[in-house]
Amino acid sequence: MKANQNPIGFFDSGIGGTSIWKEVTALLPNESTIYLSDSKNAPYGTKNKDSILDLAIKNTEFLLNKNCKLIVVACNTATTNAIDYLRANYKIPFIGIEPAIKPAALKTKTKRIGILATKGTLNSALFEKTASTIDQQIIVKETIGTGLVELIEEGEIASKEMEQLLASYINPLVKENIDCLVLGCTHYPYLIPAIQKITGNQLEIIDSGQAVAKQTKAILQQHNLMHNGSASAKHEFYINKDKSVLERILSSVTSKTITETDF
Ligand code: DGL
Numbered sequence: 001m002k003a004n005q006n007p008i009g010f011f012d013s014g015i016g017g018t019s020i021w022k023e024v025t026a027l028l029p030n031e032s033t034i035y036l037s038d039s040k041n042a043p044y045g046t047k048n049k050d051s052i053l054d055l056a057i058k059n060t061e062f063l064l065n066k067n068c069k070l071i072v073v074a075c076n077t078a079t080t081n082a083i084d085y086l087r088a089n090y091k092i093p094f095i096g097i098e099p100a101i102k103p104a105a106l107k108t109k110t111k112r113i114g115i116l117a118t119k120g121t122l123n124s125a126l127f128e129k130t131a132s133t134i135d136q137q138i139i140v141k142e143t144i145g146t147g148l149v150e151l152i153e154e155g156e157i158a159s160k161e162m163e164q165l166l167a168s169y170i171n172p173l174v175k176e177n178i179d180c181l182v183l184g185c186t187h188y189p190y191l192i193p194a195i196q197k198i199t200g201n202q203l204e205i206i207d208s209g210q211a212v213a214k215q216t217k218a219i220l221q222q223h224n225l226m227h228n229g230s231a232s233a234k235h236e237f238y239i240n241k242d243k244s245v246l247e248r249i250l251s252s253v254t255s256k257t258i259t260e261t262d263f
Contacts, residue, residue, distance in 0.1 A: 045118025
């Protein structure tokens with residue numbers, strides 16, 4: 001059977017990867033999707049490489065059992081720790097997401113960029129490799145966003161506690177004279193309004209969502225896997241914790257089902 005009508009799979013440690021899902025489905029509105037929110041195991045960013053790999057394999061197997069034709073690893077931490085393994089061991093194409101330090105390096109005028117990401121991403125060999133490819137005159141200020149994913153998973157996107165925690169990470173970066181801030185975790189685009197409240201418009205905030213969407217389209221075309229039927233797109237979401245926060249951030253999405261299930 002031709003795989004063109006099969007869905008695109010997505011997984012993340014939680015609800016954050018929906019920031020990527022929104023970009024991909026905006027660019028590819030005819031594609032059906034299955035999104036896996038592994039919220040029970042969030043955060044991934046504090047776990048070791050082997051544990052992250054085991055979780056990435058578990059999520060991949062779930063999506064393969066649902067016949068996904070391509071998987072978007074909508075998580076920087078899982079990408080930087082597991083994508084090489086996934087690509088080597090499964091036949092379908094995988095799209096990964098990495099912190100956008102290359103575009104930031106091309107944009108910065110102060111030659112100083114900030115990056116906010118998880119410990120698991122910043123400590124990964126893949127991140128180190130990517131960072132070594134940019135102009136070495138550029139100073140990259142790395143900050144681990146400890147606690148941010150947990151608050152977002154609780155739906156605390158604009159709370160006082162979130163504002164204070166964010167300010168404790170962002171203000172020191174601003175003092176370092178950065179002019180670009182890279183969001184290296186797919187949960188963080190939901191914090192852009194809160195970040196702008198702290199910094200005004202003085203920083204260019206860069207995330208990888210649109211680039212991932214374009215890459216997904218290019219790889220589908222390259223593998224001759226673009227949806228080509230007339231059926232309208234369906235979107236299934238699976239979450240292994242309470243679904244209320246996910247429901248809230250997807251309130252504008254039509255044609256969707258959200259299922260709480262253990263996996
Ligand atoms: N959304 C994940 C990422 O992009 C969050 C990782 C975590 O759960 O710590 O890295």
